[in-house]
Amino acid sequence: MNKILLAHGGGGALTDKLIKEEILKRLGNSLLTPLEDSAVFNIGNKRLAFTTDSFVVKPLFFPGGDIGKLSVCGTVNDLSVAGAIPLYLSLSLIIEEGFSVEKLQKIILSIEETTKEAGVFVVTGDTKVVEKGGADEIFINTSGIGVIEYESPLSLSRAKEGDKIIINGYVADHGISVLLQRSGMEVDLPVHSDVAPLNGLVRDILNSSKYIRCLKDPTRGGVAGALNEIATSSSAGIIIFEENLPIRKEVKAACNLLGFDPFTIANEGKVIVICPEEEAEKVLSAMRRNSLGRLSVIIGEVVNTNNGKVLVKTPIGGMRILERPYGENFPRIC
Amino acid sequence: MNKILLAHGGGGALTDKLIKEEILKRLGNSLLTPLEDSAVFNIGNKRLAFTTDSFVVKPLFFPGGDIGKLSVCGTVNDLSVAGAIPLYLSLSLIIEEGFSVEKLQKIILSIEETTKEAGVFVVTGDTKVVEKGGADEIFINTSGIGVIEYESPLSLSRAKEGDKIIINGYVADHGISVLLQRSGMEVDLPVHSDVAPLNGLVRDILNSSKYIRCLKDPTRGGVAGALNEIATSSSAGIIIFEENLPIRKEVKAACNLLGFDPFTIANEGKVIVICPEEEAEKVLSAMRRNSLGRLSVIIGEVVNTNNGKVLVKTPIGGMRILERPYGENFPRIC
Numbered sequence: 034m035n036k037i038l039l040a041h042g043g044g045g046a047l048t049d050k051l052i053k054e055e056i057l058k059r060l061g062n063s064l065l066t067p068l069e070d071s072a073v074f075n076i077g078n079k080r081l082a083f084t085t086d087s088f089v090v091k092p093l094f095f096p097g098g099d100i101g102k103l104s105v106c107g108t109v110n111d112l113s114v115a116g117a118i119p120l121y122l123s124l125s126l127i128i129e130e131g132f133s134v135e136k137l138q139k140i141i142l143s144i145e146e147t148t149k150e151a152g153v154f155v156v157t158g159d160t161k162v163v164e165k166g167g168a169d170e171i172f173i174n175t176s177g178i179g180v181i182e183y184e185s186p187l188s189l190s191r192a193k194e195g196d197k198i199i200i201n202g203y204v205a206d207h208g209i210s211v212l213l214q215r216s217g218m219e220v221d222l223p224v225h226s227d228v229a230p231l232n233g234l235v236r237d238i239l240n241s242s243k244y245i246r247c248l249k250d251p252t253r254g255g256v257a258g259a260l261n262e263i264a265t266s267s268s269a270g271i272i273i274f275e276e277n278l279p280i281r282k283e284v285k286a287a288c289n290l291l292g293f294d295p296f297t298i299a300n301e302g303k304v305i306v307i308c309p310e311e312e313a314e315k316v317l318s319a320m321r322r323n324s325l326g327r328l329s330v331i332i333g334e335v336v337n338t339n340n341g342k343v344l345v346k347t348p349i350g351g352m353r354i355l356e357r358p359y360g361e362n363f364p365r366i367c
Numbered sequence: 368m369n370k371i372l373l374a375h376g377g378g379g380a381l382t383d384k385l386i387k388e389e390i391l392k393r394l395g396n397s398l399l400t401p402l403e404d405s406a407v408f409n410i411g412n413k414r415l416a417f418t419t420d421s422f423v424v425k426p427l428f429f430p431g432g433d434i435g436k437l438s439v440c441g442t443v444n445d446l447s448v449a450g451a452i453p454l455y456l457s458l459s460l461i462i463e464e465g466f467s468v469e470k471l472q473k474i475i476l477s478i479e480e481t482t483k484e485a486g487v488f489v490v491t492g493d494t495k496v497v498e499k500g501g502a503d504e505i506f507i508n509t510s511g512i513g514v515i516e517y518e519s520p521l522s523l524s525r526a527k528e529g530d531k532i533i534i535n536g537y538v539a540d541h542g543i544s545v546l547l548q549r550s551g552m553e554v555d556l557p558v559h560s561d562v563a564p565l566n567g568l569v570r571d572i573l574n575s576s577k578y579i580r581c582l583k584d585p586t587r588g589g590v591a592g593a594l595n596e597i598a599t600s601s602s603a604g605i606i607i608f609e610e611n612l613p614i615r616k617e618v619k620a621a622c623n624l625l626g627f628d629p630f631t632i633a634n635e636g637k638v639i640v641i642c643p644e645e646e647a648e649k650v651l652s653a654m655r656r657n658s659l660g661r662l663s664v665i666i667g668e669v670v671n672t673n674n675g676k677v678l679v680k681t682p683i684g685g686m687r688i689l690e691r692p693y694g695e696n697f698p699r700i701c
Contacts, residue, residue, distance in 0.1 A: 034468055035467065035468050035469065036467065036468060037462050037464060037466040038464065038496070039464045039496050041462070042494060042495045051494065055468070055475055059476060059478070060479055062489075062490070065488070065492065071491060072457075074490070076413050076415065076512075077410070078411045078412050078413075079412075083457065083491055084491050085458070085492060085510055087459040087495050087508060088495075089501075089502075121398070121417060123510050124419070125420065125421040125508050127461075128375070130371060130372065131371065132371040133369065133370065133371075134370060135369065138389060141393050144393070145394055148394070154398065156396070156398035156399050156406035157399065157405060157406040157418050158390065159419050159420045159421050160376060160382060160385065160386060161376045162371055162372070162375050162376025163503060164373060164698060164699075166503075167423075167503040167699075168502050168503065168506070169500075169501040169502065174459050174508040176459075178512065180410060365498075
C-alpha cells in the first residue's frame with residue numbers, strides 16, 4: 034500500500050488497518066488506543082469525554098438534514114454514547130474560495146437550530162479558506178467536551194453473554210437518503226436522513242438502568258460495523274434476529290435495488306444499547322417514551338460462542354456471518 | 368458579498384467581518400463572542416481552556432517544519448496563550464484519495480515528535496478520505512484541552528496604559544519560509560519557519576510574574592493583526608518601536624523584495640506578552656533563560672492615546688499607523 038484509497042475512509046476494516054498501522058503505532062496511548070467514540074479522562078473532580086469528527090458529506094444538503102446539522106449531531110452523539118452530557122463544541126470550517134455565502138448562512142442556521150435542540154454551545158472556532166478547486170465546497174470539523182455522571186463504565190469491551198441488544202428505530206435511512214440525493218435518481222421515495230442529537234434519548238436510557246454495558250452509534254460502517262467492533266472488543270459472539278431489525282420498506286427496496294446490505298449503511302440518529310437481559314424491559318420502556326425511541330426493539334443478544342463474530346439469524350432460520358465492512362459502499366456519507 | 372473570498376481566510380479584518388456577521392450573529396454566546404484564542408470555562412473544580420484549528424498549509428513540508436508539527440504547535444500555542452497547560456489533543460485528518468502513504472507517515476512522525484516535545488497526548492481522532500480532486504492532499508484539524516492554574520485572568524482586553532509589550536524573537540520567519548518554499552524561487556536564504564510549541568516558554572513567563580495581562584501568538588495577520596486585536600479589545604493605544612522589532616536581515620530583504628510588511632507576516636513560534644512596566648524586567652529575564660526566548664525584547668508599550676490604534680515609531684522618529692491586515696498577503700500559510 035503506497036496510496037490512500039477512498040476505502041480507507043469508510044470506517045470499516047481498512048480504516049481500522051490504516052489507523053492501527055500508521056497512527057496508533059506512533060501516537061498510541063492508553064486513551065487513544067481503545068478507539069472508542071470519545072476519549073474519557075478525569076480532570077480535577079470530573080470525568081470528561083472528548084471527541085472529534087470531520088464532516089465531508091456530499092451533497093451538503095439532503096432530505097432530513099445538511100452538513101451543519103450532521104456536524105453537531107455527530108459530535109453530540111459520540112459524546113452521548115460515551116455516557117457524557119455534551120456541553121461545549123468547537124467549530125472549524127474549511128471553505129473553498131467562491132463558496133456561496135447563502136449556503137454558508139443555511140449551514141450556520143442549521144448549526145444554530147441543532148445546538149439549541151441539543152442544548153450545547155459552540156465556544157471556539159476557526160475559519161480557513163482554500164483556493165477554488167482546493168476543497169469541495171465546505172468541510173466542517175467539530176470537537177466536543179462532555180461530562181460523565183454515569184457511574185458504571187460504558188465500553189465496547191463490556192458486552193457479556195446473555196446481554197440484550199436494542200436499537201431505537203429504523204436503520205439505513207441516512208445513508209440511503211444521502212445516496213439517492215447524490216445520485217440525482219428520480220426516485221420518489223419518502224426517505225429522510227435520521228440525523229438527530231441523541232443526548233436526550235441517552236439521558237433517558239442511562240436514567241432507566243445503572244447497568245448499561247455499552248452504547249454505540251452505528252454511523253459509517255452501519256450496524257454491521259458497530260456490532261463487529263463490539264464483538265471484537267468484548268471477545269464475545271453476537272446474534273442478530275434479522276426479522277426484528279426495523280427497516281422501512283422503501284429503504285429495504287432501495288437497498289435491494291442498489292445491491293447494498295442495510296446492515297452496512299450509515300445511520301446518524303441511531304444508538305445500539307447493550308444491557309443485561311434483566312434490565313432490557315426497563316430500558317426499552319424508557320426509550321419508547323422518548324420521541325426518538327418510539328420504535329425501540331431488541332434486535333439480538335450476546336452469546337458465548339463464535340467469539341468476535343456477528344451472526345444474523347434469517348427469518349427462515351438460517352445463519353449468516355455479518356462481516357465488518359472492509360472499505361465502504363460509497364464515500365462522503367458524513 | 369455573495370461568495371467567499373480567499374481573503375476571508377486571512378485572519379484579518381475580512382475574516383473578522385465574516386465571523387461576526389455570519390457566525391456570531393447566530394452562534395454567539397459569552398464564551399465564543401470574545402473571539403479569544405481559546406474558550407475558557409469551569410468544569411467541576413478546574414478552569415479549562417478549549418481551542419480548535421484546521422491546517423491547510425501549502426506546501427505540506429517547508430524549511431523548519433511541516434503540517435504535522437504545525438497542527439500540534441498551533442493548538443498547543445492557542446491553549447498556552449490562554450494561560451493553560453495543554454494536556455490533550457484531538458487529531459482529525461481529511462485526506463485526498465491517492466495521497467502518498469509515505470508522506471502521511473512523515474506527517475504522523477512529525478506529530479509524534481512534536482507531541483513528545485510539548486508533553487501532550489493525542490487522545491481521540493477521525494479520518495476521512497475524499498475523492499481525488501476533492502481536497503488538496505491533506506487537511507488536519509486539531510482541537511485541544513488544557514488546564515488553567517494561573518490565577519490572574521489573561522485577556523486581549525486587559526492591556527493598560529504603561530504596560531510593556533515583549534516578543535520572544537525574530538518575526539516573519541514562518542510566513543516567509545512557507546512562501547519561498549511554495550514559490551519555488553531559487554533563493555538561497557537560510558530562512559526556516561519558527562514553528563515551535565510555546566507551552567514551556569509560557570510556563571516560564573507565568574511563573575515569573577503574577578501580573579501578566581495578556582499573551583497572544585501572532586499567527587495569521589502577524590504582529591500587526593495581534594496588536595490591533597489587543598488595542599481594539601482593550602480600548603487602548605499601542606506604540607511599537609520599529610528599531611526594536613527583531614527581524615533577520617534575510618527575512619527583511621525578502622519582505623522588501625516581495626513588497627510585504629513583516630509586521631503582517633505569520634509566525635508560529637512567537638508570543639507577544641503584555642505586562643505592567645514594573646514586571647517587565649523579571650519577565651524578560653525568565654524568557655531569556657528559555658531556549659525559545661533568548662532574543663526576547665521589549666518592542667513597545669501601551670498608551671492612553673489613539674485608543675484602538677497601533678502606531679509604529681520609525682527609527683528616524685516618524686510615526687505611522689499599523690493597520691490590521693484586511694485580507695491576507697497569501698493564503699494557506701497555516
